[in-house]
Amino acid sequence: xxxxxxxxxxxxxxxxxxxxxxxxxxxxxxxxxxxxxxxxxxxxxxxxxxxxxxxxxxxxxxxxxxxxxxxxxxxxxxxxxxxxxxxxxxxxxxxxxxxxxxxxxxxxxxxxxxxxxxxxxxxxxxxxxxxxxxxxxxxxxxxxxxxxxxxxxxxxxxxxxxxxxxxxxxxxxxxxxxxxxxxxxxxxxxxxxxxxxxxxxxxxxxxxxxxxxxxxxxxxxxxxxxxxxxxxxxxxxxxxxxxxxxxxxxxxxxxxxxxxxxxxxxx
Amino acid sequence: xxxxxxxxxxxxxxxxxxxxxxxxxxxxxxxxxxxxxxxxxxxxxxxxxxxxxxxxxxxxxxxxxxxxxxxxxxxxxxxxxxxxxxxxxxxxxxxxxxxxxxxxxxxxxxxxxxxxxx
Numbered sequence: 001x002x003x004x005x006x007x008x009x010x011x012x013x014x015x016x017x018x019x020x021x022x023x024x025x026x027x028x029x030x031x032x033x034x035x036x037x038x039x040x041x042x043x044x045x046x047x048x049x050x051x052x053x054x055x056x057x058x059x060x061x062x063x064x065x066x067x068x069x070x071x072x073x074x075x076x077x078x079x080x081x082x083x084x085x086x087x088x089x090x091x092x093x094x095x096x097x098x099x100x101x102x103x104x105x106x107x108x109x110x111x112x113x114x115x116x117x118x119x120x121x122x123x124x125x126x127x128x129x130x131x132x133x134x135x136x137x138x139x140x141x142x143x144x145x146x147x148x149x150x151x152x153x154x155x156x157x158x159x160x161x162x163x164x165x166x167x168x169x170x171x172x173x174x175x176x177x178x179x180x181x182x183x184x185x186x187x188x189x190x191x192x193x194x195x196x197x198x199x200x201x202x203x204x205x206x207x208x209x210x211x212x213x214x215x216x217x218x219x220x221x222x223x224x225x226x227x228x229x230x231x232x233x234x235x236x237x238x239x240x241x242x243x244x245x246x247x248x249x250x251x252x253x254x255x256x257x258x259x260x261x262x263x264x265x266x267x
Numbered sequence: 268x269x270x271x272x273x274x275x276x277x278x279x280x281x282x283x284x285x286x287x288x289x290x291x292x293x294x295x296x297x298x299x300x301x302x303x304x305x306x307x308x309x310x311x312x313x314x315x316x317x318x319x320x321x322x323x324x325x326x327x328x329x330x331x332x333x334x335x336x337x338x339x340x341x342x343x344x345x346x347x348x349x350x351x352x353x354x355x356x357x358x359x360x361x362x363x364x365x366x367x368x369x370x371x372x373x374x375x376x377x378x379x380x381x382x383x384x385x
Contacts, residue, residue, distance in 0.1 A: 175349050176348075177352055178352045207276050211276060213345075214348070243280070
């Protein structure tokens with residue numbers, strides 16, 4: 001079909017990957033004709049098919065606004081969020097929906113995220129600190145000093161919605177199951193760069209044979225991220241800390257904190 | 268997390284990067300040494316043996332041998348590690364690549380010593 005046809009038509013063909021791991025039926029594609037408007041997303045199209053053509057299609061979705069990260073799938077071969085991908089922007093007459101690569105398929109477009117979340121948990125994605133500053137003795141509340149510059153060091157990495165698109169695009173994650181993947185490594189950087197975190201052993205978690213050093217820096221993780229996070233950058237920054245090229249900015253932050261305390265006390 | 272290692276992976280990779288960068292310089296010197304004489308002459312037996320008698324050139328050759336072997340065999344180890352994820356495979360690959368690296372360095376060093384006439 002030529003370009004002129006694809007622009008004039010108000011219908012597209014949705015080619016959906018079908019596979020049921022439980023029934024061990026052969027994998028195949030089903031084709032559906034779906035009407036669309038300028039604002040119709042791929043998720044809208046899939047839900048249309050579920051409503052009017054085949055209710056048995058398995059898809060995972062929730063928020064419909066690129067916040068929950070549930071509807072990740074390969075659309076025309078590229079990992080994307082179905083709710084964040086408009087049909088009109090794809091500029092093709094046939095849209096191919098497949099499950100994410102590097103994830104075990106459960107059914108149709110639904111994949112198993114167990115290993116992905118295990119890698120995420122392994123990097124201890126929480127702030128480990130015992131040194132809060134007591135702000136209210138009665139209520140026992142604590143706060144942590146952090147300058148806007150300190151926040152800037154990790155802010156973009158905290159936008160991760162754990163949709164798994166980066167891991168799906170990662171060539172190393174496809175061959176090495178023990179490789180944590182760009183998502184977990186970027187989150188490790190997010191907590192390592194946080195001046196409130198005081199974990200001494202955080203870097204050791206990924207400093208092994210299948211850890212951070214197995215990243216080949218293809219950069220595809222950063223390219224597919226729907227939230228503008230740059231996991232490849234996080235990985236390279238982590239490496240620079242591990243090689244001793246970058247200095248630990250937490251020591252610097254502590255000095256500023258001490259000086260701030262002194263200034264407050266003198267006032 | 269893995270423990271009880273002689274070297275951490277980050278330490279191994281430091282060695283990998285340093286040997287890689289250093290190899291670029293010594294190989295460049297090695298190639299440039301070929302260019303200071305006519306190409307035909309650079310391949311003659313007597314000229315090559317005379318190079319082996321030059322202690323500075325011998326040091327460069329030994330450096331190339333060590334740097335390229337360490338960098339190259341570690342590179343092969345990294346590639347092979349990705350093929351399978353089991354302790355037995357990883358240990359086997361590590362032992363095989365280190366053994367091959369030591370064997371190559373030993374054989375190359377023997378050649379340099381013999382040609383030098385020591």
